[in-house]
Amino acid sequence: MSSTMVTGSVDTHQASGSGFSLKEWVFTTDHKRVAVLYMIGAFAAFLVAGIMAILMRTELASLGPTVTDNPAAYNTWLYFHGAAMILGYQIPALTGFFANYYVPLMIGAKDVAFPRVNALSVWLFWMGLVVALLTFVIPDPPDIMWTGYPPYSILTGGNTAFYTFTVLLMGFSSIAAGVNFLTTIIYMRAPGMAWSKLNIFIWCTLAAFIIQIIFVPILGVAVTMLSLDKYLGTHFFNAAAGGSALIYENLFWFYSHPAVYVIFLPAVGLIYEIVATFARNRIFNHMKMVYYGIFGVLALTGLVWAHHLYIAGIPNWMVLIHVFTTLVISIPVGLLMIGLLGTLYKGSIQYSTPMLYAAGFLFLFLIGGLTGIPNAMSAIYMHLTDTYWMPGHFHYVMAVSMTTAILGGTYYVLPKMTGRMYSETLGKLGFFLFFIGVNITFMFTLLMGVKGLPRRYYDYQQFPELEWMQQWATIGSYIILLGALVVLVSWLHCAFFGMRVGPNPWGSRSLEWTHAPSPPPPGNFGGEVRVPEDWSPYGYGK
Amino acid sequence: MNGHAHELKWHTSYWPLLVSVGTLFLAPLAFGFYFVYKMPLAAFVCLGIGAPLVLISIIGWVREGLEDEHGYSAGLSVWAMPFFIVAEAFLFVGFFAAYWVTRLTAPFWPPPGTPEMSMAVPVVMTFILVASSFTIHLAEGKIEDERYDGKGFIFWLAVTMVLGAVFLGISAFEWTELYHHGFVFGTNVFSSSFFSITGFHGSHVLVGLALFLCILLPALSGKVNKAFVKSASVYWHFVDVVWFFVVSQLYFW
Numbered sequence: 001m002s003s004t005m006v007t008g009s010v011d012t013h014q015a016s017g018s019g020f021s022l023k024e025w026v027f028t029t030d031h032k033r034v035a036v037l038y039m040i041g042a043f044a045a046f047l048v049a050g051i052m053a054i055l056m057r058t059e060l061a062s063l064g065p066t067v068t069d070n071p072a073a074y075n076t077w078l079y080f081h082g083a084a085m086i087l088g089y090q091i092p093a094l095t096g097f098f099a100n101y102y103v104p105l106m107i108g109a110k111d112v113a114f115p116r117v118n119a120l121s122v123w124l125f126w127m128g129l130v131v132a133l134l135t136f137v138i139p140d141p142p143d144i145m146w147t148g149y150p151p152y153s154i155l156t157g158g159n160t161a162f163y164t165f166t167v168l169l170m171g172f173s174s175i176a177a178g179v180n181f182l183t184t185i186i187y188m189r190a191p192g193m194a195w196s197k198l199n200i201f202i203w204c205t206l207a208a209f210i211i212q213i214i215f216v217p218i219l220g221v222a223v224t225m226l227s228l229d230k231y232l233g234t235h236f237f238n239a240a241a242g243g244s245a246l247i248y249e250n251l252f253w254f255y256s257h258p259a260v261y262v263i264f265l266p267a268v269g270l271i272y273e274i275v276a277t278f279a280r281n282r283i284f285n286h287m288k289m290v291y292y293g294i295f296g297v298l299a300l301t302g303l304v305w306a307h308h309l310y311i312a313g314i315p316n317w318m319v320l321i322h323v324f325t326t327l328v329i330s331i332p333v334g335l336l337m338i339g340l341l342g343t344l345y346k347g348s349i350q351y352s353t354p355m356l357y358a359a360g361f362l363f364l365f366l367i368g369g370l371t372g373i374p375n376a377m378s379a380i381y382m383h384l385t386d387t388y389w390m391p392g393h394f395h396y397v398m399a400v401s402m403t404t405a406i407l408g409g410t411y412y413v414l415p416k417m418t419g420r421m422y423s424e425t426l427g428k429l430g431f432f433l434f435f436i437g438v439n440i441t442f443m444f445t446l447l448m449g450v451k452g453l454p455r456r457y458y459d460y461q462q463f464p465e466l467e468w469m470q471q472w473a474t475i476g477s478y479i480i481l482l483g484a485l486v487v488l489v490s491w492l493h494c495a496f497f498g499m500r501v502g503p504n505p506w507g508s509r510s511l512e513w514t515h516a517p518s519p520p521p522p523g524n525f526g527g528e529v530r531v532p533e534d535w536s537p538y539g540y541g542k
Numbered sequence: 543m544n545g546h547a548h549e550l551k552w553h554t555s556y557w558p559l560l561v562s563v564g565t566l567f568l569a570p571l572a573f574g575f576y577f578v579y580k581m582p583l584a585a586f587v588c589l590g591i592g593a594p595l596v597l598i599s600i601i602g603w604v605r606e607g608l609e610d611e612h613g614y615s616a617g618l619s620v621w622a623m624p625f626f627i628v629a630e631a632f633l634f635v636g637f638f639a640a641y642w643v644t645r646l647t648a649p650f651w652p653p654p655g656t657p658e659m660s661m662a663v664p665v666v667m668t669f670i671l672v673a674s675s676f677t678i679h680l681a682e683g684k685i686e687d688e689r690y691d692g693k694g695f696i697f698w699l700a701v702t703m704v705l706g707a708v709f710l711g712i713s714a715f716e717w718t719e720l721y722h723h724g725f726v727f728g729t730n731v732f733s734s735s736f737f738s739i740t741g742f743h744g745s746h747v748l749v750g751l752a753l754f755l756c757i758l759l760p761a762l763s764g765k766v767n768k769a770f771v772k773s774a775s776v777y778w779h780f781v782d783v784v785w786f787f788v789v790s791q792l793y794f795w
Contacts, residue, residue, distance in 0.1 A: 027554040113618045116555050116603065123562035131570045139579070161578050165570035175629045183622040213629040221636030228738065231577040233728030236640060236738075242648055242731040247640045522552050 029115035030522055031100045036417070037122045038096030039410075041129055043488075045088030048133070050484060052081040057441070057477040059458060060470045074458035075143035076158075080135050082146030083163070085399065086259065087170050088132055092125050093406045094266040095174065095212065099181055099205045101413060105512035105520065106199045106537070108190025108529035113183040121177040128169035131162050138162070145456070147252060148223065150237040150245045154230045164227040171216045178213040181205065190511075192531030196287055199510055199537045200276075203290045204269030207298045208262045215302065219255035222248055249312055253305040260398055261301050265294060267405035268336050271358045274412050275340055277508045278355035279347025282538045289339040296332025304329055310378045311385055319378050326376035330369065337365065353427030357408025360435045361401050368397025371446065386456075389449025392442050400438040407434070407487060414491065415505050419518040420498030426490035433483030440476030444469045510537040555606060561599035568592030604756045608765050623773040627780045630746070634784055637742065638791065641735040653730040657723040663716050664793045667709055668785065671747075674705035675782045678775045685766055696761055699754060702778070706751045713744050736792055743788050746781045753777065 025033060055077050059067045068074065100118065104111055112118050135141040142148075143158040153160050185206050189198075225236040226248065235241035237248050276283055283289065306314055306322040340362065349355065371393040374380040384390065407430075415421050448469050453460060460466060504513040511531075516524050567588045576585035645651055681698035684691040717737070720726075727737050753774040760766070 021552075024552040024554055027556050027559060029553045029555050029558070033552070111553075113622065115553060116558055116606070119555060119558035120562060123559045124565065127562050127566040127570075130566060138574075159574065159578050161574050162570060165573070169565070169570070175626070178629070179622050179625040182625050183618055187618055187621055213625055214632055217629050217632040218636040221633060221640070225640065225738070227573075228727075228734070231573075234734035234738065235728065235731045236644070236734050242653055243644060243734070244647070247643055250643075251636055251640065522550055 027119075029111075029119045031104050031111050031115070031118060032417075032520060032524075034118050034122045035097050035100035038092050038100060038125065041122070041126050042089050042093035042097055045084045045092070045129060045132075047484070047488075049081045049084035049089060050481065052077040052084075054477055054481055056081065056458075057474040060460070061474040062471075063461060063464055063467055064459060071458045072143060075145075076135060076141045078456065079142050079145055079163075080132065083142075083166065084129075084132055086146060086263075087166065088129050090263045090398075090402055090406070091170075091174065091259065094263055094270075094402075095177060095181075095205065095208055096122065096125060098201075098266060098270060098406075098409055098413075099177070099209075101417070102199075102201055102512060103181060103184060103205060104188070105416075105516055105524060106202055106510060107185060107188065108193055108511055108515070108525070108531065109184065109188040110523045110525070112180050113188055114180050117176050117180050121173045121180065124169050124173035124176070128166045128173065131169060132166045134162060147256075148226060148248075149252075150226060150229065150248050151239075153226055154237065160230050161227050164223040167223045168220055171220045174212045174216050178209040178216075181209050182213070190529040190531055192533070192535070194531075197531060197536060199269075200272040200283055200286070200289065200294075201266065201269035203294050204265040204272075207294045208265045210298060211258045211262050211265075211301055215255040215258045218251055219259075222251035222255070225251075246309075246313060249309055250305070250314075253308040254302070257305040257308065258301040261297050263398065263402050264333070265297065267361075267402045267409075268340075270405045270409035270412070271340060271361050272343070273510070274354045274358045274408055275343050275347075276538045276540075277412075277506050277510075278352060278358070279344050279349045280507075280540045281343050281345075281347035282536070282540060284339045284342025284345070286538065289336060293332050293336040293339060296335065297329065300325060300329040300332070307376060307381075310381050323376060323378050327373070330373065330376075333369070337362070337369075353422070353424060353431060354408045354412035356428060356431045357404045357411065360431065361404040361408065364396055364401035364404060364435075364438065368393060368395075368401055372397055384449060386454055387449040388445050388453045388455050391455055392446035392449050395438075395442045395445065400442065404434075407431075410491070412506075414494050414498075415501050416503075416512060416516075416518050416520070418495050418498060419500060420494055421501045421505060422490055422494035422498055426486060426493060430483050430486035430490055433479055433486060435483075437476045437479030437481075437483055441473045441480065442476075444473040444476070448473075509539045555603075557599040557603040557606065561596055561603065564592045564595030564597075564599060566592070568596055600752075600756070604760065607770070608760055608767055617769045619769045619773045620776075623776050627777065630780065631784075633742070634739070634787065637735070637739050638787065641739065641791070644731050644735065648731065652732050655725065655729045656732050657720065657725050659793060660716070660719075661793065663712060664789045667712050668789055670705050670709045670712070671782050671785050674702045674709070675779055677702040677705065678778050682771060682775050685768055685771065692761070692764060692766070695766070696758065699758055699761065703751055703754050703758065706747055706754070710744060710747055710751075713740065739788055739792060743781070743784055746784065750774070750778045750781050 025037075028034060028037070055067055056074065059065075059074060100112070100122075103109075138159060140157050140159050142160060142163045143156060144153040144160060144163060148160065148163050153163070185198075185202060225234070228234040229237050229243075235243045237243050237245045239245065272283060272289075275281075303325045304322060306318050307326045310319050310322075340358075351359070371389070375384060375390070375393060411422060411427055448466050449455075451463070451466060451469075453463050453466055460470070501518070503516065503518045506513060508514070511529065512520075515529055517526070569592075572585045572588040572592060575581045575588060677698050681695050681702060684695035684698060717740075725733055727733060757766070757771055757774060
């Protein structure tokens with residue numbers, strides 16, 4: 001079955017031996033190179049937005065002005081950190097970089113359905129990134145967090161238009177990618193690649209893109225109305241003229257809560273791939289995880305947005321419904337976690353760097369998930385909202401646990417992308433720095449929330465007794481930065497000096513490892529791929 | 543495999559990057575200079591850079607598409623269009639949701655400042671758009687394999703485009719009339735929704751016309767991509783369906 005891969009690996013040297021050509025990168029339509037373009041953009045956004053976090057943490061390390069005495073500067077960091085981390089880093093890393101790299105390889109296709117549209121997606125994302133980065137050079141930069149709530153976003157002197165256009169460019173990029181990848185997954189699977197044989201990551205990506213094409217337009221509408229209100233004088237969110245800011249908040253979260261699952265699903269898909277490979281085990285109840293876990297999340301994703309608005313002035317019946325639906329959606333999410341544990345159970349686990357990240361994910365997501373359950377209940381939420389508890393919770397559940405998936409997933413795919421192996425020492429060092437750093441920072445963030453410290457402000461004069469906690473959180477953030485730099489160094493080291501390895505260093509059974517050389521040539525497999533009747537991407541022990 | 547040597551080439555295309563850069567100038571930069579920083583000259587310079595870039599890229603893209611470098615996925619656009627239409631539909635869902643929430647929570651409707659709307663205009667516009675859906679269907683029939691009729695195709699496609707253009711013309715006429723009655727974007731909450739929704743729908747008609755132009759010009763020299771025609775036609779029917787919602791909820795309900 002996998003004998004074709006030997007001839008395939010001979011082909012690579014002919015293809016990649018022709019040397020570096022800038023034109024073949026900048027104007028590329030090949031999914032693997034588009035993936036690299038996404039990767040560069042997403043991690044650049046991660047780095048710059050991370051520097052904003054370091055600035056904010058340093059500002060908070062002491063009472064009173066520390067880095068700046070201008071609170072408006074803090075607001076701009078806050079804006080860029082949130083907007084770039086979610087729209088510029090997490091979503092493009094997962095639905096851009098990983099989806100592009102894996103989908104055609106895992107389903108046995110030569111490329112995506114519309115390669116030129118794929119290139120359009122990545123470049124529109126880059127243009128959105130450019131508009132976001134202009135924040136640092138324009139006068140009156142946006143200062144409206146990543147949420148852009150009116151009336152502040154309309155009344156502020158900041159440039160709300162660039163917020164709108166960042167969202168619109170990246171949104172259109174996501175919709176184009178969604179149309180492209182849904183078509184690819186449905187119509188371009190290799191002969192014999194039945195639905196029941198698809199990798200979990202493919203199912204997760206499919207669900208994530210279904211969410212994108214349904215909900216992204218809603219966010220597009222919301223931010224468009226925002227700029228219409230601010231610059232063209234409409235009254236959608238103007239309470240004085242009969243509009244309502246609540247309309248914006250509802251439309252915004254109607255997309256932005258599902259966006260959490262756009263990030264969560266592919267991230268958990270990556271963790272599944274890593275866990276199955278490094279535990280040498282089948283996926284625990286593979287198709288049940290797809291039907292009840294992934295589709296369960298998909299079914300409920302559009303019904304939980306108002307848990308962001310419990311105290312915004314929505315009617316009580318709406319609050320009650322969303323308490324219920326929010327608690328219910330933790331069932332399919334919990335099921336996906338049980339699937340991971342079941343896959344580890346009686347596996348032959350090997351703790352390489354990607355597997356360490358997967359283990360870190362399980363811990364961080366557990367804390368994030370457990371701190372989320374009280375938030376779902378409106379009576380408890382009222383006391384916790386707008387305190388440091390909230391950033392503590394969503395950094396655990398979304399920011400850092402999804403980042404473990406992204407970083408671990410990158411370590412996992414690096415040997416395929418480069419044909420070289422990373423250094424385990426550097427990989428593990430980076431992981432432990434990152435893992436220790438995030439726990440210090442966000443444990444203290446949660447604790448300060450319980451003490452009632454309000455979030456978003458650049459100073460905390462009324463809470464001098466919390467200064468030591470702020471300092472610990474800041475120390476944690478420096479450890480995270482150090483970890484991120486070690487990770488970056490280890491990737492560059494891998495790409496340029498790593499030991500050459502064969503096409504399947506992990507001994508995985510999945511198509512991208514068994515059938516494609518590393519790195520895969522144009523067309524991926526050097527021929528048609530046929531999937532035998534009894535094949536499974538997780539067929540260990542057969 | 544005979545396509546082996548072909549596969550070893552890295553595929554490239556200039557147009558995706560160029561159209562993206564054009565969009566950057568055309569939308570965020572031009573809008574930002576004009577509305578945020580009040581620098582109209584810089585805004586027009588951005589338009590001057592962006593518009594030609596986008597136009598040239600679209601032309602280049604269409605020509606490249608007709609040569610069909612990536613022949614292996616030819617025909618899939620018909621299956622992709624429904625997904626795109628789902629996204630488009632939710633764009634209107636967002637606008638209508640905001641409109642209905644505003645309307646149902648208003649103390650009275652329509653709000654003060656709204657003039658008497660002409661009912662004849664939307665009826666005429668509906669007839670024109672429905673007629674254009676029929677004509678594009680006729681055009682599609684002319685390129686079926688059994689009885690291919692290139693001239694008939696071009697004729698019915700052109701008729702569709704004329705109908706679409708007339709629709710936009712009437713819409714522009716109506717907007718001007720309302721403007722003279724003092725009913726503009728910022729008049730009240732109804733005018734905000736009215737101009738946004740009709741404007742968004744009009745922009746979809748415009749995109750449909752642009753798609754048809756991208757089909758018509760190559761068709762004149764005999765190049766027709768059937769899957770592309772079918773996708774554009776499905777898109778046009780969608781724009782037609784959305785109009786029923788627009789007309790029923792903004793004018794008659």
